[in-house]
Amino acid sequence: MKSHGSSWLKFGLFTVGLGQSFVFVLVPPLARELGLTVIQTSSVFAFSAIAWALTSAFWGRASDKYGRRNIAILGLVGYAASLIAMITPLFLVEKNLLDVIWLFPLLMLGRSINGLLGSATRPAAFAYTADTSSRENRTLKFARLESSFLLGTVAGPLIGGFLILITKETPFYVFSIMALIASIGIYKNLETDTAPQKVEVVSKISWFSDSVWPYLALASIASLCQASLLQSIGFFITDSFSYLDDLLIITSISFALLSISSIVSQYLFTDSFPLDNYKLLIFGTLLLVFSYFTMGFFSKISVYYLSMIINGFGAGMLRPAIASSLSLSQTPENQGSAAGYLGSVIPIGHILTPLIAMPIYTINPAFLYYFSSLLCIGSIIFIMTHPIFKKSEI
Numbered sequence: 410m411k412s413h414g415s416s417w418l419k420f421g422l423f424t425v426g427l428g429q430s431f432v433f434v435l436v437p438p439l440a441r442e443l444g445l446t447v448i449q450t451s452s453v454f455a456f457s458a459i460a461w462a463l464t465s466a467f468w469g470r471a472s473d474k475y476g477r478r479n480i481a482i483l484g485l486v487g488y489a490a491s492l493i494a495m496i497t498p499l500f501l502v503e504k505n506l507l508d509v510i511w512l513f514p515l516l517m518l519g520r521s522i523n524g525l526l527g528s529a530t531r532p533a534a535f536a537y538t539a540d541t542s543s544r545e546n547r548t549l550k551f552a553r554l555e556s557s558f559l560l561g562t563v564a565g566p567l568i569g570g571f572l573i574l575i576t577k578e579t580p581f582y583v584f585s586i587m588a589l590i591a592s593i594g595i596y597k598n599l600e601t602d603t604a605p606q607k608v609e610v611v612s613k614i615s616w617f618s619d620s621v622w623p624y625l626a627l628a629s630i631a632s633l634c635q636a637s638l639l640q641s642i643g644f645f646i647t648d649s650f651s652y653l654d655d656l657l658i659i660t661s662i663s664f665a666l667l668s669i670s671s672i673v674s675q676y677l678f679t680d681s682f683p684l685d686n687y688k689l690l691i692f693g694t695l696l697l698v699f700s701y702f703t704m705g706f707f708s709k710i711s712v713y714y715l716s717m718i719i720n721g722f723g724a725g726m727l728r729p730a731i732a733s734s735l736s737l738s739q740t741p742e743n744q745g746s747a748a749g750y751l752g753s754v755i756p757i758g759h760i761l762t763p764l765i766a767m768p769i770y771t772i773n774p775a776f777l778y779y780f781s782s783l784l785c786i787g788s789i790i791f792i793m794t795h796p797i798f799k800k801s802e803i
Contacts, residue, residue, distance in 0.1 A: 414478075415541070415550075417594035418534045419557035421485050424591050425530060426561020428492050428584040431569035435577065436495060440516065443502050444509045453516045455763065458756035460524025466616075469532035469749015473742065477537035478599040480529045485592040487526020489585040494519030496581040503577075531755075532748035537599070539736045539744040548686055548733035552675040555729050559675075563668040566661070614743045614750075621750060623797050624735040627690075629754045630788050631727055634697065634781040636758025637766030638667075638720065645774050650710055659710065666717040667724075674725025686730045686737075687799060690792050693726030698785040705778035738800065 433454075440450045472480040498515035501507035534554055542550040569580035614621050643660050653659060678684050684692070700720035703712055732751060739747045770777040792798045 414595065414599035415538065417591055417598050418481065418537060419554060421481065421530060421588065421591035421595060422534060422554055422558040423561040423564075424485070424584060424587040425488055425527070426558040426563075427565040427568065427587070428488065428581070430562040430565035431580055431584070432492070432495065434566050434569065435573070435580075436499070436516075439499055439503075439577070440512070443499065443512060445513055445516075449513050451763065453513075453520050455760060456517055457520040457524035458759040460521050461528040461756045462753045462760065464525055465528045465532055465752035465755075466746070466749040468529035469536065469745045469747070469752065471529070471745070472533040472536050472749075473745035477533045477540065477745070478595055481533035481537070481595055481599070482592045484527055484530030484533065485588045485595070487522055487529065489588040489592075491519055491521075491523035491527055492581045492585045492588075494522055496578050500578050528752060532745060532752045535732060535736070535748040535751075536745040539748070540741065544737055547737055548689070548729055549679045549683070551732045551736070552679040552725075552729035555725075555732075556672050556675050559668050559672050563665060563672075566664075614739065614746055616750060620738040620797065621735065621747065623791075623795050624731055624738075625750060625754050627788055627791065628731050628751055629757050630784050631697075631724070631731070632755055632758030633761050633766065634701070634758070634784055635724060636762045637770075637777060637781060638701075640759070640762050641766070641770055641774070641777060644770065645704075646713075648774050649708055650713075653710060663714070663717050666714055667721045670718045670721025671725035671728075674722040675729060678726050679729060684726075686734045687792075689726045689730035690734070690798060691789065693723045693730065694785050694789050694792065696720070696723030697727070698782050698789070701778040701782035701785065705775035705782070734798070734800075738797065 436453075437450050440453075468480055468484065495516060498507060498512055498519065502509050502512050535551065538550045538554060539547065565584075569584075572580040572583055616622060616625065642663050646656055646660050646663065650656065650659065678689060696719050700716045700723060703719075704716045707713070707716075732748075735747050735751055736744060766777055766780070769780050
């Protein structure tokens with residue numbers, strides 16, 4: 410039953426990846442076509458990211474108290490509801506059944522459901538995995554969860570692009586149903602007593618605990634670098650390779666290379682050729698430094714593709730290593746809280762990118778990638794000098 414429970418959690422994160430990536434494909438252009446401005450559309454996603462950041466830590470603590478299964482299911486149901494709540498007003502306005510004046514507030518509401526409730530699944534899933542895995546296999550198990558989500562982000566535009574041939578609403582309904590199926594599977598197969606309930610925690614952790622804040626700081630920097638890359642890919646390709654044909658295809662290939670290389674990296678360096686967490690942190694960040702520098706310095710599309718692959722390899726090493734190192738530094742009673750804190754900093758990059766990254770991009774597109782490269786160099790220094798990361802050598 411334990412292996413079945415883990416499989417259903419992976420499937421749940423896969424379905425979340427499906428919808429999360431496809432929402433960014435369809436909603437922005439359709440909303441603009443129906444009358445919303447770019448600022449309004451971006452505000453919908455920014456507000457959701459803020460809600461996610463504010464609630465993830467709460468859901469992590471809640472999974473400690475009420476059980477991993479219950480919180481994971483709540484997150485999937487909330488995510489499914491958010492997909493329906495987003496596509497419904499778009500459909501009604503497109504069919505002239507709803508005045509366009511209601512579109513922006515209803516989209517804000519729909520996406521907020523994802524930020525407020527959908528944020529519950531990830532910390533519960535990672536806390537459950539921490540509960541049921543050995544210290545030696547923690548990084549491998551966390552990488553598997555990350556890979557499930559990333560696989561969903563790759564498959565989302567592909568499956569959604571096929572389903573959209575039926576209607577624009579079909580992908581949202583199908584992905585919602587898949588999330589509900591995952592929640593049923595989790596309910597039937599996940600143990601109810603994996604969270605250490607009814608245990609008085611002697612030493613609770615907080616954002617600023619010595620065993621927490623270094624990992625959150627590192628994750629925040631990684632989040633800003635990744636979010637600024639994701640939000641700038643389309644602009645950078647248009648600005649730097651305008652002489653090429655089929656820029657949309659080039660953009661799609663870039664996203665695919667980034668996601669696929671992340672998945673391959675996680676399987677290679679946590680399974681086939683496993684490295685300890687400290688090496689994953691160092692080598693992964695080094696690859697990010699190199700990739701960001703080459704993106705900004707060279708103006709050839711072949712080098713850009715190669716940089717994307719290297720960046721994906723670096724991110725694929727870094728993210729599970731941060732999650733695993735943080736988990737290994739905590740007691741069993743604090744696993745949910747730790748996963749929640751980490752989940753809360755993941756959206757920080759999407760919140761800060763419009764404020765920090767994009768203004769740098771407007772000065773010179775290459776400057777943004779140089780900036781990310783410098784942030785990663787600072788991260789390497791931080792990893793090498795702070796003693797807590799040395800303890801990650803497992």
